[in-house]
Amino acid sequence: MDHYDPDTLAIRAGIVRSQFGEHSEALFLTSSFVFASAAQAAARFSNAEPGMVYSRYTNPTVSMFQDRLAALEGAEGCAATASGMAAILATAMTLLKAGDHVLCASGVFGATIQLFTGTLGKFGVETTFVDSPEPLAWERAAKPTTRLLFVESPSNPLCEIFDIAALAGVARRAGAQLAVDNCLCSPALQQPLALGADIVIHSATKYLDGHGRVLGGAVLGAKAFTDQVSAFLRSAGPTLSPFNAWIVLKGLDTLRIRMEAQSALALELARWLQAHPRVSRVYYPALESHPQHVLAMRQQRLGGAIVSFDVQGGKEAAWRLIDSTRMISITANLGDTKSTITHPASTTHGRLTPEARARAGIGDGLVRVAVGLESFKDIREDLARGLER
Numbered sequence: 105m106d107h108y109d110p111d112t113l114a115i116r117a118g119i120v121r122s123q124f125g126e127h128s129e130a131l132f133l134t135s136s137f138v139f140a141s142a143a144q145a146a147a148r149f150s151n152a153e154p155g156m157v158y159s160r161y162t163n164p165t166v167s168m169f170q171d172r173l174a175a176l177e178g179a180e181g182c183a184a185t186a187s188g189m190a191a192i193l194a195t196a197m198t199l200l201k202a203g204d205h206v207l208c209a210s211g212v213f214g215a216t217i218q219l220f221t222g223t224l225g226k227f228g229v230e231t232t233f234v235d236s237p238e239p240l241a242w243e244r245a246a247k248p249t250t251r252l253l254f255v256e257s258p259s260n261p262l263c264e265i266f267d268i269a270a271l272a273g274v275a276r277r278a279g280a281q282l283a284v285d286n287c288l289c290s291p292a293l294q295q296p297l298a299l300g301a302d303i304v305i306h307s308a309t310k311y312l313d314g315h316g317r318v319l320g321g322a323v324l325g326a327k328a329f330t331d332q333v334s335a336f337l338r339s340a341g342p343t344l345s346p347f348n349a350w351i352v353l354k355g356l357d358t359l360r361i362r363m364e365a366q367s368a369l370a371l372e373l374a375r376w377l378q379a380h381p382r383v384s385r386v387y388y389p390a391l392e393s394h395p396q397h398v399l400a401m402r403q404q405r406l407g408g409a410i411v412s413f414d415v416q417g418g419k420e421a422a423w424r425l426i427d428s429t430r431m432i433s434i435t436a437n438l439g440d441t442k443s444t445i446t447h448p449a450s451t452t453h454g455r456l457t458p459e460a461r462a463r464a465g466i467g468d469g470l471v472r473v474a475v476g477l478e479s480f481k482d483i484r485e486d487l488a489r490g491l492e493r
């Protein structure tokens with residue numbers, strides 16, 4: 105389907121129909137598959153004959169999701185995982201060994217920091233957290249043992265932007281791979297592989313599903329690499345369930361129109377917040393006041409749906425704002441059609457020391473809104489109440 109536009113690929117790529125000719129993608133809820141003979145079973149197990157064996161290795165619904173997401177990211181291969189964290193773990197287990205070194209942006213998802221320092225540290229993988237998006241800072245932090253550079257762009261919650269093409273150059277010169285967690289943009293807004301990244305990571309839990317229903321994840325890149333990731337998943341087990349794959353596959357149908365509508369609402373909200381006297385700073389890449397606005401708009405089609413802002417009055421004012429909402433959900437999830445609000449300093453980043461939080465730029469007055477698909481008027485009024493108190 106190479107010649108089709110992304111809009112068509114999002115709806116039709118990867119479809120394989122069973123003998124019944126069903127129009128909609130089928131959900132194959134089966135743990136294993138049967139063989140015509142002992143010889144066929146042996147051939148399937150040894151990969152001499154392609155085909156399904158067991159749903160920890162392959163499943164038709166999961167394959168449809170993998171093929172469709174690969175088409176959207178412009179990737180040769182895709183390995184679906186049980187969650188976004190399983191995607192990051194599978195990437196690290198495939199790429200790294202004891203003695204290897206990782207460069208990771210300091211503002212990444214909390215569990216990602218935990219995974220690199222705690223779990224991988226235990227197995228002799230060393231991680232350096234880089235505080236700056238400047239490629240020179242990454243170049244300087246690289247070592248002969250560096251094998252992986254890991255960033256989120258935009259980052260969560262501060263929407264920091266990383267120059268993917270420049271960091272791909274740093275990775276190449278260091279003999280390492282660049283992995284980009286593309287969670288906040290999704291392929292509808294940004295394709296990191298086209299910008300030079302080697303690996304794309306997804307938490308399908310967020311915008312790919314888009315409705316806050318299931319957990320899922322994916323690793324994308326060269327087929328030789330994703331085949332190795334699949335081999336790890338086959339023996340370790342954190343594969344995507346067929347049911348979750350089916351849900352996320354359906355989510356992809358509407359990915360672009362959701363990302364466009366949610367980005368448009370987010371921009372409107374960011375502009376309104378920027379003009380609000382109780383708001384001291386707004387972090388949103390599509391605002392011209394964002395320090396990396398030009399770079400962001402070179403890499404992304406739109407700003408995405410995460411708007412963070414500092415309210416005057418610190419934690420007390422931030423909590424008052426959150427507690428006075430009536431419609432927006434108080435939850436740390438994002439990527440949903442329902443708008444959500446959270447106080448990063450006491451939730452997603454609550455486990456960091458105050459110094460580490462300050463270094464990451466997470467102030468006590470910071471509030472993050474993940475804009476959904478409700479009406480702008482209702483979102484604005486829900487926030488205005490708490491800001492004007």
Ligand SMILES: *Cc1c(COP(=O)(O)O)cnc(C)c1O
Pocket residue numbers: 187188189190213256260285287288307308309310319320321
């Ligand atoms: C949520 C999230 C993850 C983890 O994904 P799960 O599906 O919850 O495991 C990783 N990276 C980013 C940027 C996220 O927002």
